[in-house]
Amino acid sequence: MNAHVLHRRAFLKVSALAGGGMAFAVGVPGALAADKAAAAALSVWVSIAADNKIVITSKNPEIGQGIKTSLPMMVAEELDCDWSQVSVVQSDYNPKLYGRQFAGGSQSTPQNWLLMRQSGAAARAMLLAAAASKAALPVSELTTDKGWVLHKASGRKWSYGELAALAATMPAPDLAKVPLKDAKAFRIIGKPTVGVDSARVLRGEPLFGIDVRLPGMLHAIYETGPAHGGKLVKANLAAAKAAPGVVAVLQIAGTAVADGLVDGVAIVSTNHWYAEQARELLAVEWDTSASKGHSWSAYAAEAARLHETGVPADLRRDGDALAAIKAGTRQITQRYSYQYLSHAPLEPQNCTALFQDGKLELWAPTQNPGSGADAIERNLGIPQASQTIHITRNGGGFGRRLMGDFMLQAAAIAKALPGKPIKLLWNRTEDLQRDYFRPGGWHNLRAGIDGQGKLVGLADHFVTVGQGGKAGRSAGMRDSQFPAGLIPDLLFAQNVIPSIIPTGPMRAPESNAMAFVMNGFLDEVAEMAGRDLPSLVLELCAGDRVVGDRGDPTRASGAFTTGRARGVVERVLADCNWAGRPKSGNRRLGFGFYFCHLGYFAEVADVSVENGEAKVHKVWVAADVGRQIVNPFGAESQVRGSVIDGIAEALHHQITFTDGEIEQKNFDSYALPRISATPEIAISWVLSDYPPSGLGEPALPPVLPAVTNAISAATGKRIRDLPAKL
Known part of the structure; x- marks a missing residue:
């Protein structure tokens, strides 16, 4: 050695x-x-x-x-x-x-x-x-x-x-x-x-952030405005302070720093219940003028206008897509959309903080402790060298806990009450309404096919949300989005609607929506050409090609390999007996393929529709995440969880808002998937000579179009908007 x-x-x-x-x-x-x-x-x-x-x-x-x-x-x-x-x-x-x-x-x-x-x-x-x-x-x-x-x-x-x-x-x-x-x-x-x-x-051992208990610990809530962008005008702090068990009531001013504190009132008490009861006495008045007009219906109307008259900025232009589409024997134009989603982890946001002698100690269920540490330093002036962050187990994350807002709030309260351990806990309504949401989006897609049924041109005018003409966090569209690089004439272009609704990464960010859009539209293209979607995908992925990741061309591991794509498509078609699938009736199969996070996944859903309700009976999954599955038990759990999440996103989940206020208040209006709705899930690993890649995200995107394409086949009605309305 x-x-x-x-x-x-x-x-x-x-x-x-x-x-x-x-x-x-x-x-x-x-x-x-x-x-x-x-x-x-x-x-x-x-x-x-x-x-x-x-x-x-x-x-x-x-x-x-x-x-x-x-x-x-x-x-x-x-x-x-x-x-x-x-x-x-x-x-x-x-x-x-x-x-x-x-x-x-x-x-x-x-x-x-x-x-x-x-x-x-x-x-x-x-x-x-x-x-x-x-x-x-x-x-x-x-x-x-x-x-x-x-x-x-x-x-x-x-x-x-x-x-x-x-x-x-x-x-x-x-x-x-x-x-x-x-x-x-x-x-x-x-x-x-x-x-x-x-x-x-x-056994219920205290592993999660919500389980943290410290000697002398106090409990806090953080009341914020009903609408995003709201500013605190006044509150009855004295009434809340006089409530049983309340130790302190703090008015906390928001900061102008990106991802900083929002205006709020912190109530600190000897237990969480006392704090929640005192909340009702605050009688807070908020200035919500900045949120007026920020509604889902208004965004959708603006997207429709931009699709008609907007001048989008190019994201990617290969060849001359519009000319190729026009020259095709047949053309198709359709619009697709999807609504905002909440992460909805079972463990709501929480963090325990202790500030004393100029040093901060945190116990946080965080996916990204560095994000919280940075926010605390920028907003509260506590250097990261003076912070100690204990990482607890997370009761679900899905991307939500990449943000450090709950850590920042706990730290701000603890800094105002030095020497006292403070446990901040959001209730379920706060967790749903104060999310960094998976953004909604709108697509106007066009394609042309030639006399042999081959796709000869594709264009997508994408309308998203953000600020200053730039797409918001996780609201963009990668220029390497499938099927970019696989056809010579392609155009991706984008307009941005100004929005104050915070957005952020959610399991398979961007991909969880784009897979539905592209697979759904390409299924329509294939139908117009008298073929099926798998045959179209196999044709697009013909030959042994490596399509570079234009978002990071130096990263060879992020490139798209056509042979690996064909491998999972062919495997799932064999597993589900696609060739022998029913060609009529209200129970049909639907297909979806996607590549993201270095993983190749093809999935087929067996779905029936009766009395306006869709039931997913079985999902076949074929996956290529490299040569080695590190822990098969954990790997299968990740795939199954992704499929269940994806089905719920396709059929049920949506976040709507009016004048910046989120309309969903609890799980009665944002229902989580149930065991009774979980289908049989069959998983095949297609091993390839590549290092292992992750599994937390790439299994999710294809199940959405697999389900909606099956519904379309069963009903004759195309699903172009999520959640699916039958």
Whole structure:
């Protein structure tokens, strides 16, 4: 092995544990510092105690996606220990130690696949070196197995715990050269593994942010305006302060900083119920003039006007799409739309904060602790160096907890009441109405086909929401959007409606809507051409081509590979017997395909329609997320959850608003999917020679068009707006 001097810029940092043992961390050069060529951020700590117990620290937030299990599995595999030896702990937020810590974009697996394995392999190499030194043997004569170093020739063996202290003194190996296992030798990776917290969750142990309890803790609510953009005029603070159990009532002014505080009144009491009761006494008056006219109906009318007379800005122009469409034997023009959605996690937003002696300590169920830390520094002037953020388990996120607004509110209240632990908890109505919503959108699509039924041109005039002529957060449209790059004449163009309704990423951001639009319209194109959608997709993906990601052309891993697309399409068609599908009647099959977050998914839904109600009986899923499924148990759970979410988005979910006020108040008007509506879900993995990619998001988009295309086939009525109205 190649020895390296151990210092703060080393790839591997090793230290001895008190009482015997070793701890090591892997460095990622340039992750965070301004001098990116020289800095190192430590990304994972592993400790091996003298009693042979192994603790792996999970740095990324756990939101139900299973990353707290799968990342440690990668380390343990290359460490060659037994999984029963391993316990996993959640790290605090510490970017200088761990690098970037977030759960979003299905990035945890692809960003850490090699690094986690290298860290385990490096520790194994040092343990082998320690055994060689201890026994005066060449390393080449030693092997490892389930937490033991073996010398098979003599029958001697040493536990990792026995060697750990000595291993901590061994030279650090070069991570780029440390040998990794062949996948055929995996014993942990690829084995269905129950989540490390699953039993604790079932027992109701206090793992989530909402479970945090601290000595002397007070409870807070944060009353904000009924409409987005509202400003506080006055409130009866004295009446609320006089209510039972109330400790303090604070009027908090909003900030002008982006993603800052909104105007509000904080009520702090000895329990949450008292605070909610005192809320009723505030009699708050709000100035909601800025929100007037910001209604779903007004946005939809403006979108229709822009589709008729607007001058859109080009997002992508390949060839001359309008001329190609006009020259086609037949043309088709249709409009598609989808409404706003709420993330609606089961655990509402909450955060516990303690401010004392100029330092802030937080307990937060966050997907992105850095977002909250940054917001607190910008808005409250508390440097990140003076913040300690404990990452709790998240009771659902879906992108909502990438935002740090709830952390900022808790910190502002705690700063006003130093020395007192404050737990802020939103109620269900607040959680629905104060969301960063999946934005609605409107599309005017045109296409032409030639005499052989081939798609010869496609244009999409997209109308979205935002500010200053720019699309809002997660309200845009990628210029690499399928089927861009697969036909020579294509035009994507965009207009932006000014909006004050906050938007943000939601599971498979942008893709969750675009898959419905493109697959729905292409299904119509295929029907006009006398064929079906799968045959059209296969034709578009003919040959072995790699279509670069124009959004980031340097990122080869983000490119679209036609062969992988065909692989999942062909597999799902075989699985569902597409060729033998019913061609008439009220129970039909629908197809959808999509590529996002490095994953290729083709899905078919079996749907019946009776008395104006759609029932999804079965969904077939074919997925290509690379060669290795790290944890099949977790992977299947992610796919099933995505399918269930997608069906609800297609058939039921919508957020509407009038003059900036969200009309849905609770789960009676924003119903979550029920077990009784869950279909049978059949999953096939199409393995390909690529590194594994994430699974939290790419399985969701295709199920929406699969369901709506099936409904269209069953009823003869096209579904062009979401949620589907039968």
